[in-house]
Structure formats: structure tokens, C-alpha cells
Amino acid sequence: MSTIQFDAIVVGSGVSGGWAAKELTEKGLKVLMLDRGRMVEHGKDYKGEHTPPWEVPFGGKPLRDLYEEDYPVQSTQYAFNEKTRHFYNNDKQNPYVDQGEDFIWYRAGVVGGKSLLWGRQVYRWSDLDFEANKKDGHGVDWPIRYKDIAPWYSHVEKFIGVSGQAENLPHLPDGEFLPPLQMNVMEKAIKARLEQNYDDRILTMGRVAVLTQPHNGRAACHYCGPCQQGCTAGAYFSTQSSTLPAARATGNLTLISDSVVEGVDYDPETKRASGVRVIDANTLKRTTYTGKLVFLCASTVGSTQILMNSRSEHFPNGLANRSGALGHYLMDHTYRAGAQGIFPGEFEDKVVYGNRPSGIYIPRFRNVKDNDDVDFVRGYNYQGRASRLDGIGNAVNTPGFGADYKHSLRKPGPWRMRISGFGECLPDKNNRMELIESQKDRYGIPQIKFHFAWGENEMKIRRDLVEQGVEMLKTAGAVNVEGFDENAKGGMCIHEMGTARMGHDPETSVLNRWNQAHDVPNLFVTDGASMTSASCVNPSLTFMALTARAVDYAVKQLKAGNI
């Protein structure tokens, strides 16, 4: 067993890990970034990018036997196909207990993590979110407020590039925006009709980490469409396009892929995390790396798994888990529920040119002021888009055959608007993950088992967002309007959060206001695991801002000799 010393060790290379590595290396620290996945080099390894349909096996039909055997969980994710499969976890090789039952755990299997595959939606949280737990008593109080994180949102947005429309909404603060993407002609009409009929609702363009103009050496979007296949132009934010080149440019980064972190060692003498134990994914060789700082950015579930598996005499229930909160308060957003309707006869002479990498956004309007007459706390937003009914799926579903059928498909069908609600999930102690000692993975690490169920509040939110969605589309002039709720399981929104929450009190939370473990001063967790509540707003931007903020604090403390 060998030991190699660094200034800081970052575990994970997704949105959070990439930011930790960039900020730490730019502050002059020698950084080791570890990822359990395979290496993916920018451009070179985007093997599905710009693949024409006729080069996809079986006309794009799913490879059922392979997916059932090796990807039973990942293959249910919308971006999973033969052009992206190489970015995903292999569920057979890296399983969890009762896979697919209580909770759906979508995972990447490569360096860059889910930053390669994400939906790129980026929204600032507000004090409506940071004060929510304190106000209604669910969960513990966030130890930060908007003013603490606002400058870090700006710091992140300026670097990654965020296109969006300023709206001056206190509960959905504006950011450092590049020009917004363009709404299509149907969406503009729906926006006008909704805003005419509702005082409390607006429809705006999605705020998205996709460049609408060249930015920091990266090219603007060329509107090819499927970002998740990888973008050699670097037009959407990923670790590979953005933070990794910055970290590498400092000369201070060592990146080692195929490195499964088994646990973090604790030294009771110094009361510090003393080493990170790594198993080589291919050779199973074990190495321990040491660093003055340890940043866990291995994803919500991944970071907590590492802490839970790091037991010692001093932390018998997992490292930094004196509170007993570790593994609990797992959250996601409600998903796959909303409404859709069509607009026959409207703008039939209009189509779009190009494939826009985002839809529209209807910000939260429930419980924004204190006097809403609804039977639930918190709220939801909608994300959606208007598009013509077209494509191969629509052709299959169009009745008939022959020359008339073929020629009728030359013209796309009517405009359809579909909006899906993203509802806030309350922190609930019963929603949790645990390690099952008797079921180990191929590295000898106990597998995870989830316990998760939507609560009464989430069910009420879902009912309301379907009802309101139907009403809004009818108001906007749609016909054949239908609400839908596919009863999506926890995890399916891929906004998993919690399990190592921040809080004021070391007795009830794992991390302090700086994402620093209450009990282990040189240990930081800055990914989704640290979240104290879920908001209804997409969380990745907040993970990045918390990470940059935590690095700034950690390095100052290190230089002051406090860590």
C-alpha cells in the first residue's frame, strides 16, 4: 500500500467536483480529483455526437435484452440511448439493493458524471427557499440565506455562461445572463394569453447553461439538439467543456479515473480526515491518498455512501455522523405530472428552424405570498415547450398507409403545448438510504438500499399542478387538454438531494454553514447531499455556488492555520 500526499482531494468530477477542482487549483493548491468512472476526454470520446439516424442500430429501437440485463435502471432515463449509453452506469456491474423499487438512482459511469447528461436548467434559489424550513417547521433551518450565496451564484454564472431572461421576480432572482434563447411563435402567443389572464403567473424562457454567444473560449450553440451526446464545441456546461480545462490549465491538477473511493480515514489525534482509501476499478489495487482538505462531491448518494462506509471507533455510525442525520432526509422533485393540449388551426404555416436546447419556464406561484388558499405548503414550477406534432413516433401513430399517408406526413401536425410540474419535496426522516452489509458490490463495499415514499404534501402538490396545468392550457386556448400523472418514483427527476444536510446544530445536522463537517474540520461535502431542503427549483447551480463558496472558506481557513 502506497501513500501519496496532496493539498486537497476532490472525490467526484461532476458539476460539484469540477467546480471544487477548478477553484482549489486556481488558489494554488495541488489537487487530486478522483472519479470511479472511465475517462471521457472532451470531444474525442463523444462518440454519439451528430450521429445520423441511419447509423443508429435498429433504427434507434432499444436493445431490449442488453438493457434488461445490464441497464434496467439507467435505460428508463429519457436521455439513455445508443448515442449516450457509454456515459451511464452499468447496473449489473454496480447495482444497489432492490434496484428500481423505492427509489430510482440514475448514475453516470464516467469522468464528468451527470454534467455530461444533465438538462442544463439553472435557477437561483431565493429566501422563499432558504427560509421555508424555519417558517413551516419541516426539516431544520438552513444555516444560510440568499445574501450568503448570491455573490457565488454570480461567480459561477459568469464562468459557465447562463442564457436567460431577467424577470425581476424576488422569489426567482435574476442572474448574470447571456441573451435568452428564443421562444417560438406558439409559446409567445400562450405567454401573452396566460399573462393577460393571471396576475400571479408569468411564462419565461428557460434559464439554461447553454451559450447563446461565444463565452470564455467556448462556441455558441449550433442548435443540433441532443446536448447529452456531448458537445465538442463546448456550448453547454459540463466538467469537460468548462471546469476541467480551467483546472488543468493551472498545472495543479492530478485527475485519476477508474478510482472507487471506499472510505475516508479519520485520525482521532488530529481530529482530521487523514486519508482517502481508493480501489482501482480495473485491477482492484488499493491505494490511500492523503490531503489537507477532503471535498466529497461524489453525488448525493455517492458522497453519503462513502461517509456511511467510513466507520471507526470514534464514528461507529459513519464519518461525521454524530447527529444520526446521515443518510436521512433524502429528497427529489415530483416529476412526470402536468398537462398537455393542442392548438389546431393556429400558426399552421409556421415551424421552427433548429433544435432549441431548452423549453419554457413558469415560475412558482403557489404560497409565494403568505395568504394562498391551498391545502399544502411550498410550491412547484412548470417546465415545458410548444412544438409541432412531428417525427417518426407521430408518423407511426398516424392512421393509414400509402401515397396519401406518406404525403400527409410532409406537413407536421398541429402545435402541442406540454408542461410538467416540478414540485418541492419536504425533508422527511423516513426517506433514507442505508448500507446493507450482507450484500457487497464487486469491490467489497456494502450496497445501498433506499427507503422512499412521497408524502401527503407532495401528493397534494401533484394534484394541484395537474389541475392548474389543465386550467392554464384551456385558458390559453388549447383543446383536447389532458392532465397526466405517471406516478413517477423518487429519483426519477434526478434532483436527488439531502442525506448529509447542512444546519446550525451539530446534534441534528452533518454539515455547518460552510458545507464543512461539524465534527471533522477538513472534510467538506458540497454536492446535493448537503441540501437542507429541496425547493422546487432545479438544484445544480446551487451545488456549484455552494462548492465555490466552501472552497473559498476552506482555503482561507487552511492558510490561517485553522484547518
Added chain:
Amino acid sequence: MYRRNLIKFSGLVLGGAVSGSVSKALMAAAPIHSGLVSTIFNADQQTSVSALSEMIIPTTDTPGAIQAGVPDFIATIVSEWYNLDERKAFFQGLNDLNQYCSAVDGSTFSVAGDSLRLEALRKQEQLAKEFHINENTRAAEQPPFFDQIKELVVVGYYSSEVGAKQEWRYLPMPGQYDGDFDFSRVGRQWTS
């Protein structure tokens, strides 16, 4: 394994058929069959599959399903992608078409005239409609033959280079976005 017989439609040599006649299209397209079609289908079935492809997406002012390589695509799916039940249902469907023609004039689907073929396929389409209306059958896992053959032809055609570029308008690299674009400037669906 699944890549073994992956069809590269781009490698096909396109014939010159422009007539609406299925029979003419079949003849014009004869050389483009790969070996796979003849391993999974016998001669009668090959002809039927080609005829069905061209009936569903015929040659008009743009190439039809045969020139797009759809019979090869169908052979690939039936031999390598379909499970046993689906394969069985597909061959049963071809048999049903033959029996329909045989009952009318003693022929098989492969040698029947265009009007009898159309009648036989319309019968299958009608059976599929009834299947979907009937609550007892529509929940079944196995779709009717008409749905099978139509899905294969439509997916095979519009995902082919011919379908994507000559029938629809292939736009892999738009370079910009316009949400208010006149349909008359393109006149076809986009595909990418």
C-alpha cells in the same frame, strides 16, 4: 452481436424507379437485397415483405420504402431484434395475407395483383382497428400484424438516409434558431 448485420443504408445503390406500381418497384429494387433477407425469409416471404414495404411507403415523386432499404431493415429487426413471440406473430401475419389471397383467387400475397394485395392489407388494418377498440385485446402485449409491419416500414423508412434526406428535410447542423419560420420555405418536416 447486434451490430453484426447493422444496415448502413448509406451504402445502398439507389435504383431509378419512379412509378407508383408496387410490382415495378419490386423489380427495380431487386439487386439491393442483402444476404440477410434471404436467410430469414424464403423467396415468397421476401417478395411479400418488399411488397408490403412499398404499399405502406410507396415510390411517388420521392423514393419509396424499397429504395430506402426497408426490406433489409425489416429482415434485421425480425431476425435479430424480435423475440420469439414477435417473430412468430410476424410470420403468422404473412401467412394470413397468403390465406386471404388464396381464399379469393387461389393465389398467395406474393403473386397476387395489386388490388387483391391492397384488399388483404386493408383487412389486416381493419383487424388492428378492432383490436384497439376491444378492451379485452388491446391490453395484450403482442400488437396485431398490421401494427408490426407498419411500425417496421415507417421507422425503417424515415430513419434511413433516403427517408431523412429525400422525403423529409435533414438538418443536422442548423447553426441558428428561428421560432417563427415559414413552413412554405421548407415544405417538409425536419429531421435531424
